[in-house]
Amino acid sequence: MRTQVAIIGGGPAGLLLSQLLHLKGIDNVVLEKHTQEHVLGRIRAGVLEQVCVDLLDDAGVGQRMHAEGLVHEGFDIAFDGRLERVDLRRLTGGDAVMVYGQTELTKDLMDVLAAADKNPVYEAEDVCPHDFDTDHPRVTYRKDGREIEVQCDFIAGCDGYHGISRASAPKNVLREFERVYPFGWLGVLSNTRPVSDELIYVNSERGFALCSMRSHEISRCYVQVSLDDTLEAWPDERFWDELKSRLPEAVADTLVTGPSIEKSIAPLRSFIAEPMRFGRMFLAGDAAHIVPPTGAKGLNLAASDVRILSQALIEYYEEKDAGLLDRYSDLALNRVWKSERFSWYMTNLLHKFTADPFDYKMQLSELDYLFKSEHAASALAENYVGLPIEGL
Numbered sequence: 001m002r003t004q005v006a007i008i009g010g011g012p013a014g015l016l017l018s019q020l021l022h023l024k025g026i027d028n029v030v031l032e033k034h035t036q037e038h039v040l041g042r043i044r045a046g047v048l049e050q051v052c053v054d055l056l057d058d059a060g061v062g063q064r065m066h067a068e069g070l071v072h073e074g075f076d077i078a079f080d081g082r083l084e085r086v087d088l089r090r091l092t093g094g095d096a097v098m099v100y101g102q103t104e105l106t107k108d109l110m111d112v113l114a115a116a117d118k119n120p121v122y123e124a125e126d127v128c129p130h131d132f133d134t135d136h137p138r139v140t141y142r143k144d145g146r147e148i149e150v151q152c153d154f155i156a157g158c159d160g161y162h163g164i165s166r167a168s169a170p171k172n173v174l175r176e177f178e179r180v181y182p183f184g185w186l187g188v189l190s191n192t193r194p195v196s197d198e199l200i201y202v203n204s205e206r207g208f209a210l211c212s213m214r215s216h217e218i219s220r221c222y223v224q225v226s227l228d229d230t231l232e233a234w235p236d237e238r239f240w241d242e243l244k245s246r247l248p249e250a251v252a253d254t255l256v257t258g259p260s261i262e263k264s265i266a267p268l269r270s271f272i273a274e275p276m277r278f279g280r281m282f283l284a285g286d287a288a289h290i291v292p293p294t295g296a297k298g299l300n301l302a303a304s305d306v307r308i309l310s311q312a313l314i315e316y317y318e319e320k321d322a323g324l325l326d327r328y329s330d331l332a333l334n335r336v337w338k339s340e341r342f343s344w345y346m347t348n349l350l351h352k353f354t355a356d357p358f359d360y361k362m363q364l365s366e367l368d369y370l371f372k373s374e375h376a377a378s379a380l381a382e383n384y385v386g387l388p389i390e391g392l
């Protein structure tokens with residue numbers, strides 16, 4: 001079998017790249033290890049930057065997002081008995097974010113690909129990239145017991161943090177940077193009305209909390225937990241009690257609780273792999289970098305990688321110009337590091353790292369400064385709505 005671009009991984013990065021290339025007549029195939037149901041079963045963040053919204057529109061999958069997604073012009077931070085609003089629209093001169101679940105966005109991409117008869121290959125076993133240091137890269141995999149080889153011009157490694165693409169990169173070229181945080185997030189999805197119209201990020205003496213949502217009827221809330229915590233130790237009642245204890249009293253009093261429909265614990269990590277290109281293999285999304293979820297940047301970074309990579313491949317095929325492909329790694333990493341910095345900053349600002357009161361006082365001082373200084377608040381806001389992609 002032959003294609004132009006072999007895409008490993010059918011998460012949001014791989015599906016979005018596939019659709020953008022199909023729209024330009026560039027032949028490609030997505031090889032996904034799991035079933036479609038498994039991919040759709042993963043509950044992840046749901047705050048989209050304008051860069052991501054625009055890209056979904058370009059991909060022709062923005063319709064349901066615009067109809068059902070919620071435009072958020074600000075969010076709250078609760079700390080030290082205060083509840084302060086970050087007015088994104090005012091502080092950025094007009095920008096906002098879109099609240100629309102990653103699961104929904106993934107489903108929209110699957111539907112549009114299926115309608116065009118461009119379905120990914122699901123349950124592709126032992127996917128493996130080869131010869132990407134030559135002009136004739138290949139990807140092999142097994143499906144229903146048959147060995148299949150895909151010859152291609154390029155390989156896109158969109159297979160997430162645990163994927164095979166980065167693991168296949170030459171060890172003497174690959175550099176990895178990492179910070180593992182000493183806590184995790186316990187997340188609960190519930191069919192309950194969100195406690196507020198906007199997100200509330202909470203710095204409390206008991207640890208971080210977040211009240212987010214998927215719609216006007218579905219809440220997604222989190223509390224910081226220790227790394228050795230288990231789901232068994234957190235029945236719904238304990239979760240809601242803990243969340244209430246971290247919220248300002250007036251907010252806690254109006255919190256509607258209900259049975260969880262999904263509950264999970266995720267560790268927090270910052271991770272960056274450099275470079276993002278190895279010959280004819282390009283990494284995009286979680287395959288190349290992980291952010292702690294505090295800045296809501298994971299999906300958005302995957303989208304900005306795909307924005308650059310899709311344009312680079314389109315210029316290669318339409319204009320015979322490999323210039324942008326050559327710059328892909330540098331351009332993508334420039335934005336990756338800025339989002340990594342912001343996610344790390346938000347994580348440091350809002351979580352309880354130690355029992356040392358000095359650390360807590362430092363956080364409170366920084367938070368107070370944020371709401372006294374327009375400059376500081378603007379810096380936070382412009383990062384939250386998403387920085388521009390430089391050099392495109």
Ligand code: APR
Pocket residue numbers: 008009010011012013014031032033034039044045102124127158159160161162163164284285286287297298299300302
């Ligand atoms: N072969 C084929 N597919 C693989 C392999 C493999 N060896 N390893 C992993 N995959 C698949 C996974 O099953 C998954 O569906 O690659 C896909 C990667 O998807 P994601 O992990 O969702 O990563 P990405 O598409 O980059 O999306 C980034 O996801 O984790 C969140 O916060 C992150 O929201 C961000 C988004």
Ligand code: PHB
Pocket residue numbers: 044045046047199212213220293294295296
């Ligand atoms: C979510 O809704 O799951 C969410 C929102 C904002 C974040 C992280 C997660 O920063």
